Ligand SMILES: Nc1ncnc2c1ncn2[C@@H]1O[C@H](COP(=O)(O)OP(=O)(O)OP(=O)(O)O)[C@@H](O)[C@H]1O
């Protein structure tokens with residue numbers, strides 16, 4: 001599904017990602033953890049093609065194909081979805097218009113006719129229920145005046161509508177209350193298909209109780225310094241990052 | 257109401273090509289230049305009654321003493337008024353021979369707007385030898401209105417057939433000596449629309465100059481007069497969304513609206529004259545004077561404009577709130593791209609008691625364009641409890657364009673409440689990317705964001721106009737983000 005090879009990336013001339021290797025196969029859930037500023041969101045941005053992330057070395061393959069030259073909308077149309085850490089507000093653009101445009105772009109890309117308004121509304125109703133989002137929100141402009149948690153919920157609602165192949169959830173759990181976290185996580189699980197994969201970026205074990213990862217990676221200073229099974233997340237929850245950081249710095253010193 | 261409109265639409269579309277075609281047209285054009293003889297000749301060729309000639313001459317004499325205004329935030333190249341043809345029968349101009357000769361960019365835009373082929377030819381000014389006889393089309397349309405006593409015809413016809421109304425109201429809101437361009441218009445106006453809604457009548461349909469096909473080429477010095485008698489209502493649509501090619505570089509239109517007691521007039525414009533090319537060459541200079549008077553108590557005038565075209569726009573649709581409890585609104589979206597310049601806004605003159613005005617202006621600038629809002633809110637001493645609310649927003653796309661706001665306030669009494677809000681924002685890379693990430697192209701994303709931004713104004717437009725205007729906003733901004 002996704003293969004990242006020795007990825008180096010700069011932001012404003014400063015190297016943020018320093019050689020990332022990661023493979024995500026169909027059906028897998030990968031968790032990416034790591035201290036603030038370690039490059040988790042940057043990695044997500046690189047995958048979805050934000051232009052301020054400058055790839056200096058390495059490659060990103062999606063479904064066997066390098067996507068470095070592919071415009072972001074095409075990556076999206078091919079099934080890559082990012083639940084943003086900080087979703088933006090788009091005043092005056094209604095959720096309905098926005099989602100209809102998104103869905104119909106996708107259908108066009110697959111050579112299908114636009115969805116009929118009644119089918120669309122039916123789909124909306126169904127997915128709203130799935131992620132527990134209120135109509136009061138979906139009747140408004142995109143994210144305008146939404147609370148932090150509501151924005152996150154709205155991201156997952158969009159994911160439910162678009163049914164991506166590869167979903168990247170960037171700290172979707174932060175800002176959600178306990179009940180919402182459960183509902184949203186259940187929604188994410190319900191959307192899982194054998195051929196779809198998920199990358200969950202999070203700071204907390206709690207989300208991983210619901211969305212159980214096959215692999216957990218720790219990102220630190222632009223490198224993956226440890227990978228493991230779901231137990232790794234529990235260990236981190238208990239011990240924090242210091243022991244890993246130390247190990248890493250020591251290994252660097254040893255190498256010198 | 258809906259039904260009537262459908263009926264008329266059907267009548268118009270069905271009958272369009274059924275009637276006679278005109279060919280073999282002789283040239284009918286005056287030489288370049290402007291003097292009293294030219295004015296007399298215009299009036300003569302239009303077979304106008306004496307009173308019109310006098311009106312024109314009076315205006316011309318005044319115009320000669322006037323000077324071009326320079327206060328607007330515009331760079332206007334020198335205009336040689338002696339190098340302009342002031343009378344040319346519209347159908348006789350040299351144009352491209354076929355669509356093959358028309359700018360492919362223009363044709364692409366037509367495609368995007370979904371304009372039928374025949375229409376494309378007309379808009380592009382193709383010299384088709386079979387010209388739709390618009391008089392026939394118009395007649396069907398007029399019959400339906402005539403049953404209600406509504407008069408909707410060209411101003412030339414009104415000058416002949418309704419001299420009392422014309423004499424009473426023409427120049428009563430925009431006097432012949434009002435300003436430089438209004439005086440010029442009064443002297444040489446070619447044609448335009450005349451609308452009269454009798455007492456107690458609600459026009460069952462949107463009156464649109466779009467249907468008056470022959471008006472398409474008379475835009476140079478257009479003159480429109482709308483009179484709404486007591487308790488009447490009309491919604492008038494001017495212009496069309498297709499980019500109009502016009503060889504006339506200078507446009508100076510005048511619109512006058514009179515709303516009597518309890519009457520309501522809604523005037524919507526979509527202006528998309530040729531803006532010039534990407535390098536700022538060519539394009540229409542659009543100097544428009546639009547003014548309405550809420551003459552009677554409880555009357556209402558509402559201006560809505562979507563301005564995307566013209567190289568230079570100088571335009572301030574205004575309302576004089578004379579009647580007590582009268583209401584005026586101004587909703588505007590002005591888009592400038594490439595090297596376009598716009599200086600537009602409104603004037604709200606409060607004379608009556610308890611009068612209320614609302615201004616919502618959304619400027620969108622891209623490329624190297626300049627977009628200014630200029631508005632005056634004036635509350636006279638006697639206008640007790642007058643209210644005004646103004647909201648002026650500017651949206652910048654890219655960092656080479658300019659947005660300016662010039663609000664003027666003259667409040668003559670203490671009971672008035674006047675509020676002004678202004679914002680300037682840049683279109684967000686984050687917003688565009690968010691939409692990209694959902695599979696929406698950058699071009700569509702900008703269209704969406706801009707339409708969202710202008711929604712408050714677009715909502716004021718009649719439904720079918722609003723849909724076209726949305727597409728238009730997007731098309732006007734194409735290529736504005738790399
Ligand atoms: N647009 C940007 N311009 C400049 N620097 C940036 C930009 N985006 C990220 N950075 C920098 O890149 C580094 C990595 O940031 P990133 O957002 O990827 O961290 P993160 O691991 O997602 O952190 P968090 O857990 O706080 O979300 C940080 O030092 C950050 O300041």
Ligand SMILES: [Mg+2]
Nearest residue numbers: 040041042085
């Ligand atoms: Mg982050």
